[in-house]
Amino acid sequence: MTSELEGRMTWSQRVQVFIQSSPARMAVIISILLFAITVAINPRSLNLSALGSIILLTLLLSFASAGQTMVLIGAGLDFTVGAVMSSAAILTTYLMNGQNGTFLMVFALAMAMGAAIGFLNGVCCVKIDLPPMIVTMAISNVVTRMQYVLTQGYPSGYASPNFINSVISRIGGFLPSLSLYAVVLFPLVFFLLNRSRYGKQLYLTGNNPTAAQLTGIKTNRVRILMYVFSAMLSAFAGMLGAAYMSTARCQIFDEYAFNSLVAVIVGGTAFEGGIGSYTGSIAGALLMTVLSNGLTVLALSQPLRNIVQGVVMVLLLIMYNRARAVRQ
Amino acid sequence: MIDVKRALSRFRRSPAFAGFTLFVFVLILNVVVQGPGQFFSSRSLNTLFSKNMPLILTTLALSPLLIAGTLDISIGIQLALVNVVSIMVAQEWGVSLYIGFLMGLLASLTVSAVCWYLVSILRLPSILASYALIYVVRGVNVLIMDKPQGQVPAVFYKTYDSLIGGFLPFSALMLVLVFAIWAYLMRTKFGRNIYAVGGNPRNAFAAGINPAWVQFQAFMVKGFIAALAGIALTLMTASGNPLQAEAYGLRALSACIIGGLGFGGWGSMSSAFFGAGFLVLIQNTVYYFFNFLYRIIPGFTVTSYWQNLVSDVIIFLGLLMTIVTAKEQREALKQGFVEQFKGGERDDK
Numbered sequence: 001m002t003s004e005l006e007g008r009m010t011w012s013q014r015v016q017v018f019i020q021s022s023p024a025r026m027a028v029i030i031s032i033l034l035f036a037i038t039v040a041i042n043p044r045s046l047n048l049s050a051l052g053s054i055i056l057l058t059l060l061l062s063f064a065s066a067g068q069t070m071v072l073i074g075a076g077l078d079f080t081v082g083a084v085m086s087s088a089a090i091l092t093t094y095l096m097n098g099q100n101g102t103f104l105m106v107f108a109l110a111m112a113m114g115a116a117i118g119f120l121n122g123v124c125c126v127k128i129d130l131p132p133m134i135v136t137m138a139i140s141n142v143v144t145r146m147q148y149v150l151t152q153g154y155p156s157g158y159a160s161p162n163f164i165n166s167v168i169s170r171i172g173g174f175l176p177s178l179s180l181y182a183v184v185l186f187p188l189v190f191f192l193l194n195r196s197r198y199g200k201q202l203y204l205t206g207n208n209p210t211a212a213q214l215t216g217i218k219t220n221r222v223r224i225l226m227y228v229f230s231a232m233l234s235a236f237a238g239m240l241g242a243a244y245m246s247t248a249r250c251q252i253f254d255e256y257a258f259n260s261l262v263a264v265i266v267g268g269t270a271f272e273g274g275i276g277s278y279t280g281s282i283a284g285a286l287l288m289t290v291l292s293n294g295l296t297v298l299a300l301s302q303p304l305r306n307i308v309q310g311v312v313m314v315l316l317l318i319m320y321n322r323a324r325a326v327r328q
Numbered sequence: 329m330i331d332v333k334r335a336l337s338r339f340r341r342s343p344a345f346a347g348f349t350l351f352v353f354v355l356i357l358n359v360v361v362q363g364p365g366q367f368f369s370s371r372s373l374n375t376l377f378s379k380n381m382p383l384i385l386t387t388l389a390l391s392p393l394l395i396a397g398t399l400d401i402s403i404g405i406q407l408a409l410v411n412v413v414s415i416m417v418a419q420e421w422g423v424s425l426y427i428g429f430l431m432g433l434l435a436s437l438t439v440s441a442v443c444w445y446l447v448s449i450l451r452l453p454s455i456l457a458s459y460a461l462i463y464v465v466r467g468v469n470v471l472i473m474d475k476p477q478g479q480v481p482a483v484f485y486k487t488y489d490s491l492i493g494g495f496l497p498f499s500a501l502m503l504v505l506v507f508a509i510w511a512y513l514m515r516t517k518f519g520r521n522i523y524a525v526g527g528n529p530r531n532a533f534a535a536g537i538n539p540a541w542v543q544f545q546a547f548m549v550k551g552f553i554a555a556l557a558g559i560a561l562t563l564m565t566a567s568g569n570p571l572q573a574e575a576y577g578l579r580a581l582s583a584c585i586i587g588g589l590g591f592g593g594w595g596s597m598s599s600a601f602f603g604a605g606f607l608v609l610i611q612n613t614v615y616y617f618f619n620f621l622y623r624i625i626p627g628f629t630v631t632s633y634w635q636n637l638v639s640d641v642i643i644f645l646g647l648l649m650t651i652v653t654a655k656e657q658r659e660a661l662k663q664g665f666v667e668q669f670k671g672g673e674r675d676d677k
Contacts, residue, residue, distance in 0.1 A: 130647060133455065134585045137578060138644040145637035152631060187487055271453055304469035310463030317452045317460065 012257070021266025026319070027283035028208035038294040045297040048174035054289055056168070056176040060244065061285035063181075063262040064253075065267075066189045067230025069281045072264055073193070074226040075206040075273025076125055077132040082257030083140040083236045085116055086092045087147055088238025089248040090155040097157040110235045117143060118231025122224030140257065147250045155250060157242045167243040181240060189278050192229070202226060207274025263288045266316050343595045346650050347587030347602030354606050354627045360615040361524040361620060361662035370495050374597060375610065377497040377562060382573065382603040385557035386580040387587075388506055389550045396546040397526035400443050402461040403554055404577030405469065408570055410436050410558025412469050415478035415568035425484060429611055432562075433555040439465060440551030441544075462574065471572035488563035502556050503601075509549075510597045518545050519646040526591030583607050586646050597609045606646060612641045 009017065018026070035054075039046045064081055071078040088110045094104045103113030123137055124171025125132040147155070169177045172202040193199040205219045213219050237256075242248050291312055295305045339345060359367045366372055386403055393400055410432035418428035439461070446457040488500050515518050521542045525534040529539040559575060587603025591594030614635050621628055 058543045106609070122646070131585065134582060135644075135647060138582060138640070141640045142637070142644055145633065148633040149631075149637045216383060262456065262459075263452060265453070273440060278588070303467040306463045306467030310460045310465075310467065313460035313463070314446060315459060317456055318450055326329050 023266070024277065024280040024283040025279065026285045030210075030316075031283070031287045034287070034294050038297050041057075042297050045293075049170075050293070052170055052174040052273035053174050054286075054293055055194075056178050056244070056291075058286045058289045059176070059182050060180050060241060061256070061259060061263055062282040063235060063240060063288060064256045065186060065263045065281040066185070066278060066287055067235075068201065068264045069189075069267075069269055069278050070193065070226045070233075070258045071132075071230045071275060072269045072271065073206045073226040073273060074202050074223050075209070076226065077136060077261075078121065078222060078227060078229070078230045078234075078272075079133065079136040079261075080117060080140040080143060080231060082120060083143040083147075083251075084114055084231050085151050085241055085256050086248070086251050087113065087117075087143055087240035088235040089242035089252055090147055090151060090165075090250070091247070092239045092242035092250045092312045093155060093157040093246075095157070096160045096163065098160060099156035100162045100279045102160060103163055106239065107236075110239050111232050114232040114235030115228050118228035118250045120232055121223065121231065122227035125227065126220050126223045128313055143252060144254070149184055151250065153250060155248045158247045163243045164246055166190060167240055178240065178244075185236075186278075186282075189233075193278055198222070198225070201313050205273075234278040259288055260285075262313060262316075339670055343588055344598035344602060346630075347458070347589070347599045347606065350646055350649060351587060351605045351609070352600040354609045354613060358609045358616070358636055361613050363617045363644050368548045370491055370497075373575035374489070374497040376501075377503075378499045378610065380608040381499040382564060383556045383579060383608065384559040384601065385506065385544055385553055385560055386501060386512075386576045387555060387583040387604035388597055388652075389553035390580045390584050391589055391595065391597050392522065392546040392549045394584050395593065396522050396543050397524045397529065397593065398447050398543055398546070400440070400447075400458045400547075400550065401577040401581060402439070402443065403550070403580065405462050405465045406436055406439050406554050407558040407573040408469050409439065409465055409561045410555050411565075411572070412473045412568050414559065414562050414571050416473050416543060424601040425481065425536075429555075429559050429562075432558055433552070436558060437551040439550060440554070442546040444460075445545050447548075448540045451534055451594060451600050461649060462577075465468045466571065473568055473570045476567065476569040477574070480562060480566040483567045485563050488560070499560060502560060506553055506556065507597065509552075510570045515548065518542065522546055522594050551669070579607065580586070580604070582643060584646065586643070586650055588650060607643060610642050610646070611635075611639050614642070668671075 002122070037075045039069070045247030064085060068078055091110055091304075092106050095109065113127045115140065121136055124130050124135045124139070128135075140296055165177070166180070167176070167178045171177055171179070180264065187328075188218065193202070201212065201217045201222045204215070205217060209219050212222075234256075238253060241253050263284035264281045265284070266287055267276070267282070269280060291309070295308060298305075300308065339348075362372075386407065390400070390403060413431040413435045414425065414428035416428075417423065417431045418425045424505050430575070435632055442456055443461055446461070447454045450457075478665035492498055494503070521532070521537050522545075524537055525539045525542045532539055532542075557576075562568070565572075582607070583603035584595075584600050585603070586606050587595070587601070589599045589603070617638075618630070618635055621635065
């Protein structure tokens with residue numbers, strides 16, 4: 001956008017360009033505004049422990065959104081995020097059963113489970129060519145039913161003390177130690193999306209599958225792999241979630257399926273594929289967490305809280321996810 | 329004979345065929361597992377209709393939206409809204425439940441109009457917009473009725489559970505009503521426009537159709553049928569609960585897809601009916617199958633979780649099967665255009 005063109009734009013167009021040029025920046029600005037409003041209404045909500053909680057929940061949601069971001073960039077959709085997270089959490093508490101030194105075994109099994117579910121998603125969405133929304137929802141239902149069958153409805157055990165400490169203990173009194181996982185995971189996802197050959201292929205495939213196919217990219221493999229990565233990242237997020245909650249129950253993280261989707265969309269990743277970034281998703285996760293924190297701090301009654309949450313979500317969608325008009 | 333053949337081949341190419349195949353398959357399975365005598369008894373048929381009418385109607389309500397190329401997954405919680413409004417209006421204003429149902433219908437149409445505004449005018453992604461709407465409607469429901477309460481006069485739910493002339497379930501009348509209205513609508517301009525808009529809104533616009541207006545009509549039809557579903561739910565449970573039926577939205581959506589409705593311009597209300605019938609009969613079959621297992625294997629006990637798992641796995645497999653049938657169907661559609669003379673003798677799968 002040249003400055004000359006900017007000079008000729010009306011004020012509202014400038015706002016629109018500002019919002020749409022960097023959704024991540026916008027999400028951060030809105031988060032700060034929301035947080036400021038929250039603090040203005042209830043000054044006691046501004047303390048180190050509350051800030052730490054916001055960071056912790058933001059990180060957890062952004063881990064859950066990592067896979068969803070990849071899948072959306074590849075023009076797919078993954079509703080199994082919540083069910084996989086819940087299953088991984090149940091698996092973690094059951095296998096760890098409070099014993100230290102079991103992390104690696106649990107990690108390997110959770111990754112294997114994630115990869116298996118992701119592969120099933122991938123094959124059904126890509127090879128069999130079913131609509132991703134429907135088929136991942138059906139698979140998510142089956143996975144959820146499995147949780148009930150295998151645990152008889154009451155998952156047992158709890159995460160190991162060391163693992164719990166590695167997630168919830170506060171460095172310097174406020175920064176949750178979950179950030180250490182982020183130090184590893186964020187660069188990994190960034191590398192995968194922005195610097196690796198696979199990432200470039202994924203963007204191309206999402207943007208124009210036919211063109212990607214013609215340039216020699218094995219698009220089916222790229223798209224199946226993205227579902228596998230997504231489910232594995234969700235499984236890892238579920239493990240961390242289990243440490244955060246220390247025990248698990250069936251469907252414990254199911255709402256992350258939609259929350260991660262909203263965070264990713266708010267972060268500027270488009271449904272059509274080929275557009276988006278993980279930075280945006282992290283900012284979106286921050287926005288979702290600050291919003292939910294604000295609603296808790298305001299101590300609204302549950303129904304009012306629901307209504308406000310719905311209306312704010314609609315407002316966010318209006319701000320930067322409108323489709324083209326039919327006339328254009 | 330030729331006519332029968334032609335009619336058959338026409339049916340095979342129709343959108344409802346994929347769903348019909350699955351429906352017939354599971355119907356036969358159900359009859360075998362349950363025993364024909366028991367299945368076709370008027371009592372068991374009545375239970376089947378009256379207990380599942382809300383889900384069937386929800387699926388039918390969703391089908392015009394899918395044909396018009398849009399979606400509303402908040403439809404499940406909207407049934408609870410109709411339920412809550414009906415009960416509370418009758419209870420608080422001291423008026424007849426009929427007035428309550430009327431207000432429920434108005435509430436349903438209002439929410440549909442709101443959803444239409446978000447999806448067609450503001451052009452938000454329909455799945456996310458209607459997901460946000462779930463929160464709003466849930467909040468409104470609890471504001472209207474804070475905890476499950478209220479009752480329906482006995483004459484209402486006894487009528488709902490009754491058999492007309494000793495064989496026709498009363499609840500099936502609602503189904504007949506919906507199909508009659510839909511058959512009429514299909515003969516109007518709306519019936520043609522809705523497929524054009526669902527198929528390609530830009531082309532439809534270029535051809536002089538107003539996509540937003542057609543989608544508004546589709547949303548109103550959906551609102552009306554959803555209100556009927558909410559009324560059926562009220563009569564079935566005979567009480568009010570602000571937080572029920574939320575899962576109906578997603579189940580109805582998978583029923584639509586199983587029935588062969590595509591996203592936009594493809595499918596019919598019969599597809600939706602067959603899809604819903606598939607879900608309902610699968611659950612029924614699995615229930616009787618487990619009963620059968622309990623009878624023949626002494627000491628065999630499992631929790632009801634197993635039944636849910638088996639039904640959901642079969643629903644998933646049903647989804648996989650539609651694609652096999654639907655691919656053939658697309659082929660058949662193409663063949664229909666060139667009027668291949670061997671069209672009627674294609675292998676049936």
